[in-house]
Amino acid sequence: MNETFSQTIWLVPLYALIGAVLAIPWSPGIIRNTGPRPSGYLNTLMTFIALVHSLLALREVWEQPVQYLSFQWLQAANLSISFDLEISVITISALLLVSGLNFIAQIYAIGYMEMDWGWARFYCLLALFEAGMSTLVLCNSLFFSYVVLEILTLGTYLLIGLWFNQSLVVTGARDAFLTKRVGDLILLMGVVALLPLAGTWNYTELAQWANTTTIDPKVATLLCLALIAGPLGKCAQFPLHLWLDEAMEGPMPGTILRNTIVVSTGAWVLIKLQPVLALSPFASNFMVGIGATTAIGAGLIAIAQIDIKRSLSYSVSAYMGLVFIAVGTQHDVTALRLLFTYAVAMSLLVMSIGGIVLNNITQDLTQYGGLWSRRPISGICFLVGAASLVAFPPLGCFWTLTELASDLWLSRPWLIAVFVIVNGLTAFSLTREFSLIFGGKPKPMTVRSPEGLWALVLPMTFMMGFALHVPILLQQWGLLPQWQDLNLTVVIPLVISTFVGVGAAALIYLNDKIAKPIVLKPKALQDFFAYDLYTAQLYRVTIVFVVGLVSQIIAWCDRYLVDGVINLVGFATIFSGESLKYNTSGNVQSYVLSILLGVGLFIGIACIPFINQLSF
Amino acid sequence: MQLEYFLLLGAALFCIGIYGLVTSRNAVRVLMSIELMLNAVNINLMGFSNYLDPAEIKGQVFTVFVITVAAAEAAVGLAIVLAIYRNRDTIDMEQFNLLKW
Numbered sequence: 095m096n097e098t099f100s101q102t103i104w105l106v107p108l109y110a111l112i113g114a115v116l117a118i119p120w121s122p123g124i125i126r127n128t129g130p131r132p133s134g135y136l137n138t139l140m141t142f143i144a145l146v147h148s149l150l151a152l153r154e155v156w157e158q159p160v161q162y163l164s165f166q167w168l169q170a171a172n173l174s175i176s177f178d179l180e181i182s183v184i185t186i187s188a189l190l191l192v193s194g195l196n197f198i199a200q201i202y203a204i205g206y207m208e209m210d211w212g213w214a215r216f217y218c219l220l221a222l223f224e225a226g227m228s229t230l231v232l233c234n235s236l237f238f239s240y241v242v243l244e245i246l247t248l249g250t251y252l253l254i255g256l257w258f259n260q261s262l263v264v265t266g267a268r269d270a271f272l273t274k275r276v277g278d279l280i281l282l283m284g285v286v287a288l289l290p291l292a293g294t295w296n297y298t299e300l301a302q303w304a305n306t307t308t309i310d311p312k313v314a315t316l317l318c319l320a321l322i323a324g325p326l327g328k329c330a331q332f333p334l335h336l337w338l339d340e341a342m343e344g345p346m347p348g349t350i351l352r353n354t355i356v357v358s359t360g361a362w363v364l365i366k367l368q369p370v371l372a373l374s375p376f377a378s379n380f381m382v383g384i385g386a387t388t389a390i391g392a393g394l395i396a397i398a399q400i401d402i403k404r405s406l407s408y409s410v411s412a413y414m415g416l417v418f419i420a421v422g423t424q425h426d427v428t429a430l431r432l433l434f435t436y437a438v439a440m441s442l443l444v445m446s447i448g449g450i451v452l453n454n455i456t457q458d459l460t461q462y463g464g465l466w467s468r469r470p471i472s473g474i475c476f477l478v479g480a481a482s483l484v485a486f487p488p489l490g491c492f493w494t495l496t497e498l499a500s501d502l503w504l505s506r507p508w509l510i511a512v513f514v515i516v517n518g519l520t521a522f523s524l525t526r527e528f529s530l531i532f533g534g535k536p537k538p539m540t541v542r543s544p545e546g547l548w549a550l551v552l553p554m555t556f557m558m559g560f561a562l563h564v565p566i567l568l569q570q571w572g573l574l575p576q577w578q579d580l581n582l583t584v585v586i587p588l589v590i591s592t593f594v595g596v597g598a599a600a601l602i603y604l605n606d607k608i609a610k611p612i613v614l615k616p617k618a619l620q621d622f623f624a625y626d627l628y629t630a631q632l633y634r635v636t637i638v639f640v641v642g643l644v645s646q647i648i649a650w651c652d653r654y655l656v657d658g659v660i661n662l663v664g665f666a667t668i669f670s671g672e673s674l675k676y677n678t679s680g681n682v683q684s685y686v687l688s689i690l691l692g693v694g695l696f697i698g699i700a701c702i703p704f705i706n707q708l709s710f
Numbered sequence: 711m712q713l714e715y716f717l718l719l720g721a722a723l724f725c726i727g728i729y730g731l732v733t734s735r736n737a738v739r740v741l742m743s744i745e746l747m748l749n750a751v752n753i754n755l756m757g758f759s760n761y762l763d764p765a766e767i768k769g770q771v772f773t774v775f776v777i778t779v780a781a782a783e784a785a786v787g788l789a790i791v792l793a794i795y796r797n798r799d800t801i802d803m804e805q806f807n808l809l810k811w
Contacts, residue, residue, distance in 0.1 A: 678811045
C-alpha cells in the first residue's frame with residue numbers, strides 16, 4: 095500500500111510553520127503599502143494543505159498497525175534524546191481535528207478581523223499554534239510534548255496580548271503565561287524525575303515500564319502529582335483556572351482555538367501519560383477530585399457570569415474537569431473521544447457567540463435580547479452546539495458522557511452524580527445564554543443586528559453540519575454502543591438533568607414575569623460565583639503576596655546586606671586612606687623619628703634569637 | 711681603659727644627638743645635633759682603630775674623612791637654613807610643615 099502521505103506526516107507541522115514565517119512580511123512595519131490580508135489568505139492555504147495531507151494520511155493508516163518514526167535530536171555522553179513520532183489512526187485523527195478547526199478558525203478570522211491591521215501577527219501566532227498542536231499530537235515523547243507545551247504557553251501569551259494597548263489584555267496575558275508556566279515547570283520536574291526511573295521519555299516505552307515497575311509508592315505519588323500539575327494549569331483546572339477567564343480578553347478566533355484545542359493539549363498529555371499516572375492511586379484520586387471540583391465549581395460560576403465569553407470559558411474548565419475524571423479513572427480512550435465531541439461542540443458555540451459579539455459590540459449578557467428573529471443562523475448554531483455539548487441524544491457528547499458514566503457506574507457511582515450535576519449546570523448555563531441572547535425583547539444594543547459576513551457564517555454552518563454528523567461518524571467508526579446496550583440507569587439521569595437544566599433556565603429567563611436581572615436571595619452567594627470564587631483576590635493574598643513579599647525582602651537584602659558588605663570594604667579602604675594620610679605630618683623631625691622607630695623595631699626583631707639565647 | 715667605654719660613650723652621644731635632632735625646634739640646633747651624632751660616630755671609629763687596628767689605623771683615616779664631609783655638610787645645611795630663613799623669616803622647625811598630606 096502506498097504510504098507516501100503517512101510517512102511524510104511530519105510535514106504537517108511544517109506547513110503551519112512555513113505559513114507563520116511567510117505571514118511576517120505583511121506586518122505593518124515591513125510591507126507598508128498593501129495591507130495585511132495576504133498573510134491571512136496564505137496561512138489559510140497552508141492550513142488547508144495540512145488538512146488535505148492529514149486527510150490523505152488518515153486514509154492510508156486506516157486499520158493499519160501503528161507506525162513509529164524517530165529522529166535523533168541530541169546525543170551527548172550517555173543521554174540520547176530522540177524525536178519520536180507516532181503514526182496511528184488516533185494521532186492522525188487528532189491532527190485532522192487540529193488542522194480542521196484551525197482552518198475553520200482562520201476563515202472565521204478573515205471575517206472577524208476585517209477591521210484590524212494586525213493580521214500578520216495574528217495569523218503568524220495562529221499558525222504557530224497549529225504547528226505546536228500538530229507536533230504535540232504527533233510526537234510520542236514526553237520530552238518533546240513538554241517542549242511544545244512551553245512553546246504554546248509563549249504563543250498563548252503573545253496571542254492573548256494581541257491588542258496590547260488595552261490594560262486588561264496585558265494583565266490577562268501575564269496571568270495566562272505565569273499560571274500555565276507554573277504548571278509546566280512542575281511538569282518539568284516530573285519529566286526530569288521520570289528519566290532516571292524509567293530510562294525513557296517515549297510514551298510507548300513509558301507505558302511498558304509502568305506495567306512492570308515496582309517503584310516506591312511515595313515516589314510514584316510525587317512523580318504523578320508533578321506530571322498532573324502541567325495539564326492542571328493547561329486545562330484551566332482549579333486552582334489554576336483564572337487565566338482562562340482573563341484570556342477571554344484576546345481576539346475571538348483565538349478564543350475558538352483556545353477553548354477547543356489549546357486547553358486540550360494538556361488533556362492530551364495527560365491521556366498519553368495515563369499508564370504512568372495509574373501507578374499511584376492517590377494521584378488518580380487527586381485527579382478525580384480536582385476534576386470533580388472544577389467541573390461543579392466552574393459549572394456554577396458559568397451560570398453566574400454576565401460576560402458571554404467568560405461564561406463559555408468556565409464551561410470549558412468544567413468539561414476539562416470531566417476529562418480529568420476520565421483519565422483519573424483510567425478511561426483514556428473515552429477521554430479522547432470526549433475531547434473530540436467537546437471540541438466540535440465548543441467551537442460551534444464560540445463561533446456563534448463571536449458573530450453576535452462582533453455585531454452587537456457588547457459582551458454583556460444583560461444587554462442582549464431578542465435576536466432569534468434576526469439571527470436565526472447564529473441561533474441555530476448555538477442550539478446545535480449546546481445540544482452537542484450536553485447529554486442530548488443523539489448528538490455528540492451524549493455518547494461520550496453516557497459511555498463514561500456507564501463505565502463508572504460499577505466502580506465509582508458517586509461520580510455519576512458529578513456527571514449529572516455538571517451536565518445539568520452546563521445545560522442551564524447554555525440555555526441561560528441562549529435565552530438572554532436570542533430570547534426576550536431587543537435591547538438598545540441589539541436593536542439592529544444583521545447576520546455576519548459569509549466568512550463568519552460559512553465556517554459556523556459548516557461546523558454545525560459537522561456537529562450534526564458526529565453521531566453518524568461515530569457509528570461509521572463503530573464507536574457507538576447499540577441502543578439496547580445503553581445503561582439506562584445512567585442515561586436517564588443524564589438526559590433528565592439536561593432537560594431539567596434547559597427547562598429551568600428557559601422558564602426563568604424566557605419568562606417576563608420574573609424580574610431581570612435576577613438576584614439570588616443571598617446576594618453574597620451570587621457574588622461569590624460571579625467573581626469566580628474570588629480567585630483573583632485569593633491569588634493576591636496568597637501566592638502573589640508571598641512571592642511579592644519574599645522578592646522585596648530579597649531585594650532589600652541584596653541592596654543593603656550583600657551590596658553593603660562589599661561597599662563596606664570600599665568605605666573601609668577610603669576611610670583608612672583618609673585617616674592614614676595624617677601620618678605625613680610635613681614635619682621632618684617626625685619622619686626622622688619614624689625612621690628611627692622603624693630601625694629600632696627591625697633591630698629588636700632581628701635580635702630576638704640572640705636575646706633568647708642569653709641565659710640569665 | 712677599654713673599647714667598651716668608648717663605644718658606650720659614642721652610643722650615649724649618638725642618643726643625645728638623636729634626642730636633640732627629633733625634639734629641637736630651632737633648625738640650627740638640629741644641625742648641631744647632627745654634628746653631635748657625627749662626632750659620636752667619630753669616637754666609635756677612633757676607638758675601633760685604636761683597639762682593633764693599631765697597626766694600620768684605617769679608622770683614623772675614616773674619621774678625617776667624616777670630619778671633612780661633616781664640615782661641608784654643615785656649611786650646606788647652614789646655607790639651606792639661611793635660604794629658608796630669608797623666605798619665611800623664621801627658623802622654627804614647626805613652621806616648615808608645608809609638605810603635608
